[in-house]
Amino acid sequence: MKAQRVEMFVCPMDNPHDTSELQRLADEGKLKPDTLVALAGKTEGTGLFDDWGRIWADVALREWTARFLGIGVDKVAERVIFVLSGGCPGVITPHIAAVTREWIDAPERTHGDKRLVVGRAGSEPIAPEEVGRMGMIDKVAEATRQAMADAGLSDPADVHLVMVKVPGLTNASIHDAESRGKTVVTHDLTFGPEGAGVYGNDGAALGVAKALGEVPAGSLSDAVVRRNWDLYSSVAMTSSGGEKRHGEVIVFGNSTTSLSPLRIGHSVTNDFIDAEGVRNALRSAGLKFDGLPSESDLSRLVHVFAKSVIPGSDRVRGQRITLLDDVDAYQIGKALGGMLVASVTGRTTNYVSGGERNSHQGPPGGNIVAAVVRA
Numbered sequence: 001m002k003a004q005r006v007e008m009f010v011c012p013m014d015n016p017h018d019t020s021e022l023q024r025l026a027d028e029g030k031l032k033p034d035t036l037v038a039l040a041g042k043t044e045g046t047g048l049f050d051d052w053g054r055i056w057a058d059v060a061l062r063e064w065t066a067r068f069l070g071i072g073v074d075k076v077a078e079r080v081i082f083v084l085s086g087g088c089p090g091v092i093t094p095h096i097a098a099v100t101r102e103w104i105d106a107p108e109r110t111h112g113d114k115r116l117v118v119g120r121a122g123s124e125p126i127a128p129e130e131v132g133r134m135g136m137i138d139k140v141a142e143a144t145r146q147a148m149a150d151a152g153l154s155d156p157a158d159v160h161l162v163m164v165k166v167p168g169l170t171n172a173s174i175h176d177a178e179s180r181g182k183t184v185v186t187h188d189l190t191f192g193p194e195g196a197g198v199y200g201n202d203g204a205a206l207g208v209a210k211a212l213g214e215v216p217a218g219s220l221s222d223a224v225v226r227r228n229w230d231l232y233s234s235v236a237m238t239s240s241g242g243e244k245r246h247g248e249v250i251v252f253g254n255s256t257t258s259l260s261p262l263r264i265g266h267s268v269t270n271d272f273i274d275a276e277g278v279r280n281a282l283r284s285a286g287l288k289f290d291g292l293p294s295e296s297d298l299s300r301l302v303h304v305f306a307k308s309v310i311p312g313s314d315r316v317r318g319q320r321i322t323l324l325d326d327v328d329a330y331q332i333g334k335a336l337g338g339m340l341v342a343s344v345t346g347r348t349t350n351y352v353s354g355g356e357r358n359s360h361q362g363p364p365g366g367n368i369v370a371a372v373v374r375a
Contacts, residue, residue, distance in 0.1 A: 003106040004152070006099065006116045006260040008302050008372055010349050013094040016043055016053045017060035022098060026068060031098060033069045037120055038250045040083040040163055040305075041096035042351055047087025047334070049168045049189050049197055049242045054086030058243055061096070081120045081250045083165045085239045085353040090335030093348040097303055099250070104259055114158070114254035115375060116262040119151025123247035126166060128173035129182035131240075132199025133222045140164060140207025140247050147251040148211070156212040160266040160284075161235055161252040161305055161370040164204045168240035169196035185225075191330050191356055194226070198356045200240030202226055204247060205360040208236035229312070229364045234268055236361050237307055237368060239353055252370070262302060266370040268362050271316050272336065278306070278344040281369035298346055302372040308337020308354030311365045330355035337367065 009030060011021030025031040039061055045053020065080050066073040076082075088094050101118055123143035130136045144162055153159060167173070169184060177184050184196075191197035202225055209215040215231045224231055252264050265284025269277030279293065281304070287297045310333040314324050323329050333355040341350045354367070362368045 001106060001108045001257070002103045003257050003259045004117045005102045005104050006118050006258070006262055008262060009098045010303055011096045011098060012349060013096060016045070016057040019060060019064040022064060022096065025098065031100060035100040035102045036065070036068070036080055036098065037101045037118060038081040038083070038099040039065070039096050040099065040250065040351065042088050042092055042094055043084050043086050044088045044094045045086045047085070047355065048191065049170060051086035054084050054241060055243050058082060058084055077122060077246070077248065081248045083163045083239070083248060083250060085351065087331065087334055087355070089331045090338045091342050091348045092334070092338040092350065092352055095349045097351065106259055112256050113375060114256050114263065115258035115260040116264050116372065117151045117153065117253055117255045117258045117260065119147040119149065119153065119251045121146035121150060121249050123249065125245055126247055128169055128177040128184055131167060131169055131196065132185035132203040132225050134220065136166060136200070136203035137207040137210060137220055140166065140204045140249065141211040143247055143249040144208050144211035144251065147249045151251050151253055152255060152257060153251065153253045158255060159212060159235055159251055159253040160264045161237065162208045163250050163305070164208065164236065164238040164247055165244060166200050166204045166238065166240045166247040167244040168200045168242045170242035173242065193357050197240055198359070199226060201238045201356060202360040204238035204240070205233050205236040206231060209233035209360065229358060232360045232363055234362060234368060235266060237305055237353060238361060261374055262372055263375045264370060264372050266368065268366045268368055271365050272311055273316060273340065275340060275344055278341055278369050281371040282373070285371040285373040286375060287373055300374045301345060302374060303351065304341055304345055304369065304371050305351040306337060306341050306369045307359070307361050307367040308334050308352050309359040309361065309367055310355065310357045312358040313365065324357070329357070341369070
């Protein structure tokens, strides 16, 4: 049988077009054209729909990947999934996590530890009128199912993280939809409570939830997006950008058939300051510690992926906060999440996406945290 061996390499970036660490890994033979499956990371910039830092990074990374694979830039999306989240306020270091997957001939395993597997898929094109609506939900759900199959996973309980990047709305895409007699979910191009960014993110999250059976398919409609917070995914981390036309999905899970040296786990925080929730994600991945992780524990930590969604209430543990009234709440929300994760991991190269107010990515008031460790 063929078994997966997955590796993950975290590459800090000095600027949005810095591919030097990727090139170093390629020169050392750690990245190979036939094993690179995904690039996921944080890019500097505003994080908004017109974030030129993220767009610049996307262009540079696709050009580097095309040269590395020896194919045209227009063919890169067929081989490598890109999930770039813009904005690195506070103590979030701009970085790329390169994910590789090698298929190895191995005897069939029927028992043993579960180790990391990955699967990837692209959705059908998502039209602007489908953003934040059932069109997006259904297409992301189908792509998630395809990515699970590509990972060799059939049990949703083995899925610990689904990263998705979907199209967002722009002035141009809104004009395109309306020129065809279609409507769009919003004309607000921000990441505010009624912004296009959050509708795109949450539509994608509900697509993941539908695929994994986290919500009943019959409960989904256009009307529940950004309205019914009882519907959510505990493993979806989604973001949107105007540079996208398709959804790109990568599924991370554990399988007894894997020969990877890595393992993934996840947890959800109960509120915006729940450090124990971050530690529980490390424990879920396989680190065994009471209280705080030791330096030896943290030396096995490869990477952490987290959301940092602003709570919909102005109260945290019964005390009033003023974050919701702050003009820079979007950036502060991401910065606070970055500091929370860094305070546990002792590093700044953590993938922390967020700044939205309320989300279908995680339970109301809580956030998703996933950790990858060396087994």
